[in-house]
Amino acid sequence: MNCELEQRTPAFGLISGVAGTFSKDYTLKLFAQTCFNRFFEFEVKNAYDRGLMKLPIYLSVGQEHIPAAITSVFSDCLIFAQHRAHSVYLSFGGDPRQLIDELLGRPTGCARGMGGSASIHSPQIGMFGHSGLMGDQVPIAVGAALGSAKPVLTVMGDASAEEDYIYGALGFAVTKKLQVLFVCEDNDLSILTRTPVRRSWTLCGLAQGLGLPAVDITDDPWLIAHHVKQFSRQLPAVINIRTCRGLWHAGSGCDGPPEWNRFALIKETMKTLELEQDALAIESETERTVQNLWAEQLRKS
Amino acid sequence: MGRTVAEVIRETTRDHLTNHRGLFLGQCVTAVGWIGGTVPAMSEAEGIVELSLADVTNAGIAVGAALAGRRPIYTVRYQGFMWYNAAPIVNYAAKSKDVWGVPCPVFLRAIAMEGNGIGPVASASQHGLIMRMPGMPVCAPMSPGEWTEAWNWFMRHDDPLYVSEHRRSFAIDYEFHNSIEPEADITLFPISAARLNAVEAAHALRKEGILCNIQHLVWLKPFTVTDDMRHALSQTKLGLVIDSDFEIGGPSRSIAYDLMHQCGAPVFALGLEDRSAGVADALDNPTPTPERIVRVVRELVRSGRTVPAGATIE
DSSP states (O other): OOOOTTOOOTTTTOOTTGGGGSOHHHHHHHHHHHHHHHHHHHHHHHHHHTTOOOSOOOOOTTTTHHHHHHHTTOOSSEEEOOSSOHHHHHHTTOOHHHHHHHHTTOTTSTTTTSSTTTSOOBGGGTEEOOOSSTTTHHHHHHHHHHHHOSOEEEEEETTGGGSHHHHHHHHHHHHTTOOEEEEEEEOSEETTEEHHHHOSSOHHHHHHHTTOOEEEEEOOHHHHHHHHHHHTTSOSEEEEEEOOOOSOSSSSOOOSOOSSOHHHHHHHHHHHTTOHHHHHHHHHHHHHHHHHHHHHHHHTO | OOOOHHHHHHHHHHHHHHHSOOOEEEESTTSTTHHHHTSOSOOTTTTEEEEOSOHHHHHHHHHHHHHTTOOOEEEESSGGGHHHHHHHIIIIITTHHHHHSOOOOOEEEEEEOOOTTOHHHHOSOOHHHHHTSTTOOEEOOOSHHHHHHHHHHHHHSSSOEEEEEEGGGTTOOSOOOOBOOTTOSEEEEEBTTHHHHHHHHHHHHHHHTOOEEEOOBOEEESOOOOHHHHHHHHHHSOEEEEEEEESTTSHHHHHHHHHHHHHOSOEEEEEEOSSOOOSSGGGOOOSOOHHHHHHHHHHHHHHGGGSOTTOOOO
């Protein structure tokens, strides 16, 4: 397996024809969730740009399809993510109204205004909040797996993966054979510092050295779902997903076009699956739904 | 003769694991001595989980187990290692209820020890490290009854609890009693192992004609000034808090401040010196010894009522 840091292409690790192995219904549902996450983030950006939010925001534009893909095959689990987790929350069934309220600092927010964008949670879906200490959700997720004997999902970034306690957490999970799926959304950036500047090793190399099954892939959602499904039968396991952050680390700014536009590529794949018209309908309908949801929630202020 | 602190901890742990789905987490638990005889000889299947030596990770694992409802007992064998372990504890366990309304009850046994060349890192109590952050009560039990009280508090509440233990307590099989002497010259407020030294110092001082009230401190945060403390201080108009943690920026000064403000009498602080402990006996930096306490009390009583509060004592 190629684990080199510079292996960043939209086709890295892609399995030819993998999207075609999923049913039409599955694909449409996956696409609908992706659209929901994406348009939700655009609405956050709009509200932020209008000055309605007075807190740091961490948008998942460009990465919004990853949790949509994960939850499509791995949903009955406890969830530990960190900042940039709006799409995780939404994909696993978190109440979007409570998330909007949280971002607006309202007491009706999912964390009563205490968490903001970075520390969202939802007991209803088994999602625990994040403290703000990068990567600390990973050992906590391992402890939750130990204590609950339930499958656990933990999502980190490529920078969090460098925290020393990630090594200890991976090691303990494999030693005790705990049911933890470790997902790294690897956008190659710690704020704006690229991964090869920060380290010479890869998360997959580290995980494999510890004896965990691990795979390093691009962010094609069907490919992600394929591997998550495989790994869900042999946890603990690690998936490093090369992806592109569309906007700034914090805030709504943009430094130019991403290395690749996965949303556009997903629509290309939908076309090859002869689902272009369905995709267009879902996209416009979801956009409208999300805009209405935000408008309604904003009126409540 | 009653049970020792070690026996109480061991049997309480056994009951927790056997009857309450509890977990016990720690490093090298089943190695030499089972942590001073405080851990029951039980297996991993029964709830004793041997952790790796990854301190920060381990504290995170304890937090996760607490979130999963297992009320883990997490043991840090050397309280100085709290500098590693504190991060997930104060940033997650202590804040979880405030931020998300999700309880995270970890019973954190942090064990202090000193002497025997233990050195500059592993020695000393470090309860002040936790006290300065919100969300986690702190206590320092030294007797079987006090430890049981801490445990019962933990089981009745859904907060994490920091239990600053001291190795010197493990063999103790009796309870401490506060004392108020009618003609006392000073009120001592000792914490942790300093309580043993303060009692010894008070005996020595009595022979010199200096009488000491003693008000043992167990619950450090939240700290409550009791009526007895007020009464004792109103009588002596001079107090000294003695601790096995560092003095500068530490619990002894913090508590002295509370006592002074609530009782209106000068209260001084005495803790570990502001220097690294060496391995050699002569270079150690232990809990204030009885001799040091005697020296300081003698000086305070001689000139104390005219010494401005907060002045350096030694």
